[in-house]
Amino acid sequence: MHASLSIWAMQAFNGLSVFSVLLLMALGLAIIFGQMGVINMAHGEFLTIGAYTTYFMSKVSERWAPWLAKSYFLLAIVVAFTLAGVVGLLVEYFLVRRLYRRPLDTLLATWGLSLIMQQTFRSAFGAREVSATLPDWLMGSLKPTPTIDIPVNGLFVMALTVALTAVVYLGLVYTRFGINVRATVQNRSMASAAGIDTGRVDRLTFAFGCGLAGVAGAAFTTIGSTGPTSGSAYIVDTFLVVVFGGAQRLIGTIASAFAIAQTQATTEFFMTGSMAKVITLSTVILILLIRPQGLFALKVRH
C-alpha cells in the first residue's frame, strides 16, 4: 500500500512536470500567435537557439572557466533569452514586419526560415546531437521519503515556468508596455492614433516571445539532447496547446497545457505511450470540433 502511494505521488508529480514543459514551450508562442496572430513556424528553432546557447556556454565554461561550472546554467538562461530575443528582433524587422496582413505568406516564410536555421545549426554544430554538461545541483533527485524520487530538474523546470508565467501575466496587465501591447492587439489604428508606436510594440513583442522560446530551449537541455532538428519535435505540441486553449487568452494556454499534460500522463500510465498519444489527440480534436475557438476564447479574431 505504501509503495503504490509513492507511485501515485510520483505520477502526480510527473503530470505536473509534463504540464510545465508544455506551458513553457507554449508561452512564447501564446504571445506571438495568440496576441499578434503571427504564425511563426520557426518557433521551434528559437527554442533550439536557447538549447545550443546553453550547450556552447557549457563547453566554454568547461574549457576556460571551470569556476563557472555551478552557476553557468543560470547565466546561460539569461544569455539564451537575450540571444533568441535579438534574433527574433531581426527576424521581425526584416521578414515578419512585411507580412502582417498575409497569414499564409507568414506561414510559408517562417517555414522557410526554420529550414535555413536548421541548416545553420547543422553547419555550426554538426549533425550529431549534443548535450550540455549539467551542473551537479540539477542532477539526481530529492527523496522526501525512501520510496519517492522527485527529479530535481523537473522541479527546476516547474519553478522556471511559474516564474515566467507570472512575469508575462503581470507584465501584460500592470506595465505600460503590456498595456501598449494589448491596445495594439485590440485596435491597432486607435492605438496608433493615441500615440503608441505600433511598429515598435510589434517588434518588441515578437522579440519577447522569441526570447521566451530561448529560455524554454535552455531549460530543455535538462530533459533531452539537442540537434539541428530538435525544434520540429516541439513545434506541433506547442501549436496544439496554444490553439486548444483559445489563442488569445493566457489563461487558455495554461488550462490547455494542464489538460493535455494530465490526459497524456495518466493514459500513459494505464496504457502504452502510443495509445496515450492517440487518445489525447483524439480528445483534443473532438473538443475543437465542438468548440473551434478553443477552451477560453475571448472573441472572434479579426
Added chain:
Amino acid sequence: MSPRLLRVILRQRIAATTLALTTLLGGCDKGSATTTTSAVQPGAAPTGQHIAVTEKEVVVGQLHSATGTMAISETGSIEAERLAIDQINDSGGILGRKIRIIQEDGASDWPTFAEKAKKLLEQDHVAAVFGCWTSASRKAVLPVFEKDNGLLYYPTFYEGLEQSKNVFYTGQEATQQILAGLDWITKTKSAKTFYLIGSDYIWPRTSNKIARKHIENVLHGTVVGEEYYPLGHTQFGSLINKIKAQKPDVVYAIVVGGSNVSFYKQLKAAGVTAENQTLLTISVTEDELLGIGGENMVGYYAAMKYFQSLDNDNNKKFVSAFKAKYGPTSVIGDVTQAAYLGPWLWKLAVEKANTFDIDQVIAASPGIELTTAPEGYVKIHPNHHLWSRLRIGQAQLDGQFKVLYESELIEPNPFPKGYQ
C-alpha cells in the same frame, strides 16, 4: 489568327522544345568513366550487364544520409566505408583497378533513397553500393536493386525476415543479437521477469516479439510489461514509474535515436541506476553513448557484435587508422565497423570470381571468410548474412564499453522458426 493566340502558341512551342532539350541532355551519360560490358573484364563470361569498369578504375556508390535526422548515425558508416576503400586503393586496388566513389545523399528521406539508388544503378552503373541504415531506407531501395540487379552492402543490425539475392547484410540479424544476450543475462543475473521497452516501429517490435518468445518458451521467464513510444518522444516519467512499480529483474530496452538521451537521463534523475536495476539494450552503441553521456548509463549492458574496446590486433589497427583519419576523439560503434566490412567483403568476392560482374560476384560470396575484420572473424553465409559472435559490454563512465562476454560464432537465421 489573332496576335495573342500566336504568342500563346509560340510560348508553348518554346517551352516544349526547352523541355525536350533538357530531357535529352539530362539523359546523356554524364559519368566520366566510359561504360564497358563485362566482356572486357578479365576472364569473365559476358552476361551483358553494363558496369562502370575501365582498365584503371571501378566505380562504386555510397548511399547514406549526410543530412537530416539520420545524419548523426550514418556519418560513421560513411567514414568507415571511405577508410576501407582508401586502404584497398593504397594496397593496389581490386584486380588492378582503383576504386572511385560516387557519393549520394539519401537525406533521411526514404523516397530520396530509392531515387538515388536508381540513379546510381541506371545512370552510373556502379559495381556495388554501400549504403542505407534504417530498415525503412533498405525497404525503399530493395525493389530498385532487385529490378536493376544491383549489389548492396547493408551494415545495420536489424530485424531479419529478409533475404535478398542483391543484398549482403554485414550487420547482425535479430536472432544473433537477441538470443545469446538473453541467455547470458538470465544466467548471470538469475533473471525471471523482464520489462520490454522499445521505440514504435518495425525493428523494436519485431525484436521484442522474438525476445518474448525466447523468454517465455526457452528461458521459462515472464514478461511483465511491453511498451512502445513514438520516435522522438521525450517524456518517460510514466514509464519509469511503471518500471519502479513492477520492479522487473531485467529491463530490455530497444529505444532508438534521440529518445535514448531523454530516457537514460530521466532514469537517472528518478533514482534508477545499475545498482538497483539491471538493464540490457540492443540499441545503444558508442555513437549513441556519446550523446547520452557515460555517466547516465554506467553499469548497464549492451549486446553487440563489436565494441571499440575489443582487444585484438585487427581492432587495434582499425581504431588507430580510424582515429588518424577522423580525429582522436572519434568513437566507433557496431554499425560503423559493419560498414567497414562491406568493401573488404566485396573485394574478396570480386577476386574470387575474378570479375566485377554482379551475378558472379554474388555467386562467389558464400563461404568467404574475412580474418582481418576488427570484430575478429566473419564468414558469409549462403543466406547473405554473416557468421559472427555476440558480445556483452558494460557501459563505462568514459563512454566506452567493457566487454564481459563473448559467444561462439552464431549462424545467421533471418527466418527463425517458432519465433514469428
